[in-house]
Amino acid sequence: KQEVTQIPAALSVPEGENLVLNCSFTDSAIYNLQWFRQDPGKGLTSLLLIQSSQREQTSGRLNASLDKSSGRSTLYIAASQPGDSATYLCAVRVDSNYQLIWGAGTKLIIKP
Amino acid sequence: GAGVSQSPSNKVTEKGKDVELRCDPISGHTALYWYRQSLGQGLEFLIYFQGNSAPDKSGLPSDRFSAERTGGSVSTLTIQRTQQEDSAVYLCASSWTASQDTQYFGPGTRLTVL
Numbered sequence: 062k063q064e065v066t067q068i069p070a071a072l073s074v075p076e077g078e079n080l081v082l083n084c085s086f087t088d089s090a091i092y093n094l095q096w097f098r099q100d101p102g103k104g105l106t107s108l109l110l111i112q113s114s115q116r117e118q119t120s121g122r123l124n125a126s127l128d129k130s131s132g133r134s135t136l137y138i139a140a141s142q143p144g145d146s147a148t149y150l151c152a153v154r155v156d157s158n159y160q161l162i163w164g165a166g167t168k169l170i171i172k173p
Numbered sequence: 174g175a176g177v178s179q180s181p182s183n184k185v186t187e188k189g190k191d192v193e194l195r196c197d198p199i200s201g202h203t204a205l206y207w208y209r210q211s212l213g214q215g216l217e218f219l220i221y222f223q224g225n226s227a228p229d230k231s232g233l234p235s236d237r238f239s240a241e242r243t244g245g246s247v248s249t250l251t252i253q254r255t256q257q258e259d260s261a262v263y264l265c266a267s268s269w270t271a272s273q274d275t276q277y278f279g280p281g282t283r284l285t286v287l
Contacts, residue, residue: 065215104177104264104278150215159204160232161276163215 063088067164073165075172078144082136082167084151089129092154096125096136099148099166108149109136141171175199177279179265185285186255194250194282195257198267205248206276207240207267211261222248223270255286 064087074080084094086129097105109118109125117126124137132158138145148168152161178197186192198205207219218232222242233239237255241246252259262283266276 070213102182103281104280105266106278107275110275152216159221160218161216163217165213165215 063091063153063162065151065153065162065164067149067151067167069167070165071168071170073170073172074141076141078141079137079139080141082138082149082169084134084136084164086132086134086153086162088155089132094125094127094134094151094153096123096134097150097152099150105150106125109111127131133143138169143171143173145169146171177265177277179263179276179279179282180279181282183283183285185287187287188257189254191251191253192255194252194263194283194284196248196250196267196279197264198246198248198265199277200246201269202267202277203245203270204268204276205242206266207248207250208264208266209234209261209279210264216264219250252284255284257286260284260286 066085068083086089091113095110096108097107098108109120111118111125111127122139127134148166150166152163154161177199180195184192203224205222208216209219210216220240221229237253238248262281263283265279268276
């Protein structure tokens, strides 16, 4: 059974720092992996999607990497800003099954 | 354009009462998903609709939970005889098709069962 874990559960860093969020999964047979952002009172927003054949994806200050063999993904945020404060969730799609298996998230606080 | 909307945004109910949660997907999206997010937990898949096909109800936690999607658009999630453990945020998402990976999420309904 696929399980997704995110560490740490919470992270607080000063503005301007680069930071890394971690996501691990137990079964390497994934279709893809996605990183989402969740703001209080709002829905989830998809940030980056990495297909199983890819190693990384970049969007602006965000870079997500995928290492299927070790069951790990990281989300790198460069030059963090207070507006980056949110909960970040990773989710894996298992093969052709449309269902997503979710981590519990990392709550990120960027201090001005 | 309009995104996925859900109503109500908050619902407080007494144990044993029935509740209905509504989801309006993005127009034209054929796939619709319901998830539950309990405090400190990841999202839990509940049910999935794709067009006129029979829904995948494999994630529903008990027979007190049911959902329907009328006319391939609006969906209603019904919880009968609510229990305190049903308290959670219920999220709805839609996508163009089931094979599309981008799911667009609504803001959720926070359900509190007293």
